[in-house]
Amino acid sequence: MKDETKYIHAGYEPGNGDPRQLPIVQSTTYTYDSSDAIAAVFDEPTHALIYSRFANPTVMAVENKVAALEGGVAAMATSSGQAATVMSILNLCSAGDSFVSSSEVYGGTVNLFSVTLKKLGIEVIYVDPDAPEEELAAAFKDNTKAMFGETIANPSMAVLDIEKFARVAHAAGVPLIVDSTFATPVLCKPIEFGADIVIHSTSKYMDGHAVQVGGMIVDAGKFDYTNGKFPDFTEPDESYHGVVYTKDYAVAPNIIKTRMQLQRDFGAYPSAQSAFVLNLSLESLDVRMKRHCENAQKVAEFLEGHDAVNEVRYPGLESFTYHELAKKYLRGGYSGVVCIDVGDRDKGTRFMDALKLVARQVHVADARSCVLHPASTTHRQLTDEELLAAGITPGLVRISVGLENVDDIIEDIAQALEQL
Numbered sequence: 001m002k003d004e005t006k007y008i009h010a011g012y013e014p015g016n017g018d019p020r021q022l023p024i025v026q027s028t029t030y031t032y033d034s035s036d037a038i039a040a041v042f043d044e045p046t047h048a049l050i051y052s053r054f055a056n057p058t059v060m061a062v063e064n065k066v067a068a069l070e071g072g073v074a075a076m077a078t079s080s081g082q083a084a085t086v087m088s089i090l091n092l093c094s095a096g097d098s099f100v101s102s103s104e105v106y107g108g109t110v111n112l113f114s115v116t117l118k119k120l121g122i123e124v125i126y127v128d129p130d131a132p133e134e135e136l137a138a139a140f141k142d143n144t145k146a147m148f149g150e151t152i153a154n155p156s157m158a159v160l161d162i163e164k165f166a167r168v169a170h171a172a173g174v175p176l177i178v179d180s181t182f183a184t185p186v187l188c189k190p191i192e193f194g195a196d197i198v199i200h201s202t203s204k205y206m207d208g209h210a211v212q213v214g215g216m217i218v219d220a221g222k223f224d225y226t227n228g229k230f231p232d233f234t235e236p237d238e239s240y241h242g243v244v245y246t247k248d249y250a251v252a253p254n255i256i257k258t259r260m261q262l263q264r265d266f267g268a269y270p271s272a273q274s275a276f277v278l279n280l281s282l283e284s285l286d287v288r289m290k291r292h293c294e295n296a297q298k299v300a301e302f303l304e305g306h307d308a309v310n311e312v313r314y315p316g317l318e319s320f321t322y323h324e325l326a327k328k329y330l331r332g333g334y335s336g337v338v339c340i341d342v343g344d345r346d347k348g349t350r351f352m353d354a355l356k357l358v359a360r361q362v363h364v365a366d367a368r369s370c371v372l373h374p375a376s377t378t379h380r381q382l383t384d385e386e387l388l389a390a391g392i393t394p395g396l397v398r399i400s401v402g403l404e405n406v407d408d409i410i411e412d413i414a415q416a417l418e419q420l
């Protein structure tokens with residue numbers, strides 16, 4: 001199947017007389033004929049369903065759809081993007097380990113890495129993603145177990161050189177995790193460029209209607225965990241009757257281990273109802289994403305020529321530092337988020353308040369255009385100096401371009417800029 005077809009059909013193949021649309025299996029548990037049958041399920045937990053804290057047929061259909069779209073071998077859904085990020089790290093790192101991360105990542109990810117994982121004894125080593133390969137390689141230590149980056153960084157819009165990161169990670173004997181939330185498989189499939197694990201906040205374009213929070217982890221099935229660095233993959237797991245993930249589940253050891261250990265113990269699994277809604281949204285992702293890109297390109301071009309705007313950050317603009325990388329890694333569009341700098345904190349607030357159609361929301365990637373001025377909202381506790389250290393200028397405004405008629409969006413932005 002071509003991708004456009006997979007968005008509609010992958011993951012659920014109804015048989016003769018089955019429901020046309022993905023059935024919602026709203027059940028916490030599954031029933032068996034005998035205690036022997038249940039014992040067999042515990043011996044071979046991937047062969048049948050046990051409990052909806054970590055496996056459910058509706059959710060699994062959507063997992064299989066996203067795995068197919070990313071070109072992976074298996075996927076696991078989570079109840080948020082944050083849950084996907086934390087599980088992707090905890091599946092590789094334990095207390096006393098470290099991992100290398102691009103410094104250009106989502107704010108929630110920075111907090112998770114710098115504060116919460118630190119409390120668990122896992123150290124994050126930040127690197128400048130644009131640094132040369134030797135400098136990136138020098139950041140690794142003996143206890144480093146993973147490398148992490150974002151395809152298109154939220155909110156800086158920096159585009160990751162995925163092949164470079166993959167080369168450095170693989171030379172150090174660790175897998176590369178890529179958060180591809182802003183790209184979606186419509187624009188980029190990081191596995192094709194060497195990523196080993198792809199994660200998503202499905203709350204963004206995959207959902208696309210501001211309906212529900214969710215996440216996904218996809219396993220490329222290519223990384224060799226038998227290189228001596230990952231004993232949890234190669235030695236018997238006593239909590240599961242001594243299974244050895246690289247031996248017993250050689251096709252997708254990463255995702256099976258994440259599901260059987262972390263999802264079992266933490267239980268951040270979506271409900272069947274949530275998976276059903278996500279599947280419905282995924283059916284139109286290819287079509288929606290193309291319109292988001294088309295509209296954002298026009299908005300970015302309008303803003304680039306405007307007197308009240310100091311800087312426009314959008315991968316589709318030739319003037320943007322990351323345009324060459326964007327052309328290499330993104331296909332057929334440059335996503336729907338445009339960041340601008342309108343000068344200072346006061347102008348940022350006034351611009352945001354003057355908008356009529358474009359909504360003020362702590363969200364991106366919705367069908368409705370929305371806007372956020374970090375300095376007066378999510379980052380309001382920071383001084384101008386602290387903001388700059390976090391890579392955010394006081395006048396930075398993040399515009400998430402929706403699916404409305406682009407002339408209406410531009411008209412609203414234009415009248416708000418006039419008031420500055």
Ligand SMILES: *Cc1c(COP(=O)(O)O)cnc(C)c1O
Nearest residue numbers: 080081082106154181201203214
């Ligand atoms: C929103 C976001 C997350 C976190 O996802 P939630 O679904 O909000 O938990 C992670 N990464 C990126 C790039 C995001 O935009």
